[in-house]
Amino acid sequence: MLNRVADLRFERGADRVGKFKVPDAKFFSQWFCASCGAKVPRVDAGRDYAITPMGVLDDDPRIRPREHIFVDSKAPWFEIADALPQHPAGAPL
Numbered sequence: 001m002l003n004r005v006a007d008l009r010f011e012r013g014a015d016r017v018g019k020f021k022v023p024d025a026k027f028f029s030q031w032f033c034a035s036c037g038a039k040v041p042r043v044d045a046g047r048d049y050a051i052t053p054m055g056v057l058d059d060d061p062r063i064r065p066r067e068h069i070f071v072d073s074k075a076p077w078f079e080i081a082d083a084l085p086q087h088p089a090g091a092p093l
Helices: none
Strands: 017-021 029-033 042-044 049-051
């Protein structure tokens, strides 16, 4: 789930957020709880994104997928079974 950076607020545990950035990656990084290793929302301040992994949500976010991205690198055995738009790489800007 994608939000603006200003919309992200940690209720507690912000002091335990660990971060890992792949050295050669332009944007890719992972944020995680340094205590348990669970994924947590990450901030890309340069693009004003706060990216929330859907698996960390307790409640229905009331949004649904709009498109599929990076379909050229999906597992060959995975079949997309809906009619949503598909993009070979990232979503077009």
